[in-house]
Amino acid sequence: MTIPRVSLRSVNKHFGELHVLRDIDLTVLPGEVIVVVGPSGSGKSTLCRTINRLEAVDSGEIRIDGQEVPAEGKDLAKLRADVGMVFQSFNLFAHRTILDNLTLAPTKVRGIERKQAEEEAMRLLERVGIANKAHSRPAELSGGQQQRAAIARALAMHPKVMLFDEPTSALDPEMVNEVLGVMTSLAAEGMTMVVVTHEMGFARRAADRVVFMDHGQIVEEGVPEAFFDAPQTDRARSFLASVLTH
Amino acid sequence: MNAFFEDLGSLADGLGMTLLMLLAAGAGSILVGALVAVARISPLRVLRGAAFVYVQFFINVPLLALLILAVFALPAAGFILPIVPTAIIVLTTYESAYVAEALRSGVNTVPQGQIEAARALGLTFGQSLRLVIVPQAFRAVVQPLGNIMIALAMNTSLTAVVGVVELTAHVNKVNLVYAQPVLFYTTGGLVYMGIALIIGLLAGRFERKLAIVR
Numbered sequence: 371m372t373i374p375r376v377s378l379r380s381v382n383k384h385f386g387e388l389h390v391l392r393d394i395d396l397t398v399l400p401g402e403v404i405v406v407v408g409p410s411g412s413g414k415s416t417l418c419r420t421i422n423r424l425e426a427v428d429s430g431e432i433r434i435d436g437q438e439v440p441a442e443g444k445d446l447a448k449l450r451a452d453v454g455m456v457f458q459s460f461n462l463f464a465h466r467t468i469l470d471n472l473t474l475a476p477t478k479v480r481g482i483e484r485k486q487a488e489e490e491a492m493r494l495l496e497r498v499g500i501a502n503k504a505h506s507r508p509a510e511l512s513g514g515q516q517q518r519a520a521i522a523r524a525l526a527m528h529p530k531v532m533l534f535d536e537p538t539s540a541l542d543p544e545m546v547n548e549v550l551g552v553m554t555s556l557a558a559e560g561m562t563m564v565v566v567t568h569e570m571g572f573a574r575r576a577a578d579r580v581v582f583m584d585h586g587q588i589v590e591e592g593v594p595e596a597f598f599d600a601p602q603t604d605r606a607r608s609f610l611a612s613v614l615t616h
Numbered sequence: 617m618n619a620f621f622e623d624l625g626s627l628a629d630g631l632g633m634t635l636l637m638l639l640a641a642g643a644g645s646i647l648v649g650a651l652v653a654v655a656r657i658s659p660l661r662v663l664r665g666a667a668f669v670y671v672q673f674f675i676n677v678p679l680l681a682l683l684i685l686a687v688f689a690l691p692a693a694g695f696i697l698p699i700v701p702t703a704i705i706v707l708t709t710y711e712s713a714y715v716a717e718a719l720r721s722g723v724n725t726v727p728q729g730q731i732e733a734a735r736a737l738g739l740t741f742g743q744s745l746r747l748v749i750v751p752q753a754f755r756a757v758v759q760p761l762g763n764i765m766i767a768l769a770m771n772t773s774l775t776a777v778v779g780v781v782e783l784t785a786h787v788n789k790v791n792l793v794y795a796q797p798v799l800f801y802t803t804g805g806l807v808y809m810g811i812a813l814i815i816g817l818l819a820g821r822f823e824r825k826l827a828i829v830r
Binding site: 422 | 727729730732733734735736737738739740743747748751752755826828829830
């Protein structure tokens, strides 16, 4: 049996009174692309952030490649290094150039030589189409460019899995496609991905499996065609009706 | 008139001592202040508490009292150090409390997302602080730090009271000979003003160069 790249077992989390994750079970196989959709406040972002424990959980078990992700400490940092994360608000290090953003973790966490890290970083920037911005600061880039740089920064660590937490929600519409393009090509290359998004087109095109969440629960999951064309639950039907009508 | 120029030369020596204390205590207080600020925001309660007490102590005790204590009480307790290093240490610890407070306010300007990004990449808490949070906090407080350095420059003059022969002490000495207090103290004051202006200009330059555009 293949060891799942990511597995969540009975994960629960509360924000005060609010039960934001209810008994979440999720398995992501190597190379799989999972797209998590659902209304806002459904807990999908929180789910994504618990995978590398940026969000603490109350109970349950999280494993990466069969190894349990500890709640804190140096071992947690080590495991996080293997999990790439892309945020809604990019979160590029504002005081460093794009190139330095890409080389920081490889040199400091992995101990890779600066020169080698820079060569790799340039290759990645080339790949996401912003090599000419290597020496600029984040604020000098457009939102789309910043998000592509953030994806490259995560890729520089050679992650086992990439988490995308609403990567296009903060972008102007004309910049969404350049970011989705990079994500689609990553998916096509076999990167394991967990993507929280409102981009239904991307879900249909790139997902191996769509996970629909509502009120902190995974309500339905399945291949995109099945989910979009014949949703099984009322909640999924009404969600799809509300997002696909316009 | 020759004697007058010789005395001007001695004023220059005094200025040298003032600048030495300013540079040594300035660099020292930024270093110590950064460490205290880190302790102040650390997850360890003991460290946070110790840093809080440190800051409160040095902010709430007059510098002159600290200088007198260090110069007269420490030797009595068996700690004997030459006067200039003693003065530099007192100035460093005193100003570092202000630096720590300025930096702490700077840390609060660093967006949560920066910290999350650092942690998500696998940086440890210490690395996140050192490589992401503190550098950004520094950039946010260049002007306040400049003001603290100006205050430090002024504060060096208090060391004259405990026997450091710096600019103010030289002015005192020269004035004893010529009895021209208005002339000499005005001159001394202008020199301090010049130092303050230079620090202010440098801080402005640094700020423009380092400022983070978000």
